[in-house]
Amino acid sequence: MARRNRRAAGGEPRPLFGGALSYVERAGRRWAVRSISGSAAAKTYRCPGCNQEIRPGVSHVVAWPVDGPDGGGDERRHWHTGCWQR
DSSP, X not given: XXXXXXXOTXXXXXXXXXXXXXXXXXXXXXXXXEEEOGGGOOSOEEOTTTOOEEOTTOXXXXXXXXXXXXXXXXXXXXXXXXXXXX
């Protein structure tokens, strides 16, 4: 079963704190991408690109499609920067 992001009060995705938000077109979808610095990375995540852990303190990117039913919040994933760029 896929992991679901926890929701803040009101059903909105939790806010992301990190670098500037940018948008890219990939695989026919528009994606929002935010860089997370190592100092802001406090939890362990699993990268969908390589299926390896992103440990606390490792800079990475968070990406989600903006064309989803809720703005893509349920599809928000943390990626190693190199995995996302491939």
